[in-house]
Amino acid sequence: MAILNRTSQTEDQTRTRILKAALKLFAHQGYDGATTRDLAEKAGVAEGTLFRHFTNKKAILIEVATQGWIEILTDLLTELSEMGSYKAVAQVMRRRMMNLHQNADLFKVCFMEAQFHPDLRDRIEKDVVEKMMGVAEAFFQTAMDQGIYRPMNPKMVARVFLGMFTIAGFSQDTIMVPGSSPHEMKEMAEGIADIFLNGVLQNRES
DSSP: OHHHHHHHHHHHHHHHHHHHHHHHHHHHHOTTTOOHHHHHHHHTSOHHHHHHHOSSHHHHHHHHHHHHHHHHHHHHHHHHHHOSOTTTHHHHHHHHHHHHGGGHHHHHHHHHHTTTOHHHHHHHIIIIIHHHHHHHHHHHHHHHHTTSSOSOOHHHHHHHHHHHHHHHTTTTTTTSOTTOOHHHHHHHHHHHHHHHHHOSSOOOOO
């Protein structure tokens, strides 16, 4: 039994190593530019080992993208469920943004390759977006039921929030200057949260 467990752990470690190597290669060379030989060399395994764990290179791409997204959004939704106040979105957003730049390779792979691989896009939609939307929708519905958020379509609110969160993941390369300080990151997170919670219209009495 102990031998079987050690073998299983070794196989899991090899699979993880392959996925990490694939993420780096796909992000910097593109899916088409990275060969299975490149991938095997980067992962430190024989080329045949790749196909013992995955049916083909496309399967590796899909696994890299879906698992990465599941981890990121699971962390986000877990933190939302544990926050002390429904108005504490800025704190959650700030903590997530501080970590999201570490996932720049994942964002690059997902958004670059999804447009060329419909099967990847469909898998992300089915395995990630649909499941996470359900959790987020329930979260916002609870806030509405408690009178904290105004009554709206919770699915639409969840989609807007996750969309803003995703764009925030690119903050260091797009909406913020590269190398931005923690203070600047905090201001951006609070600004995004403020727009989400309060909108952009001036509150005027009629």
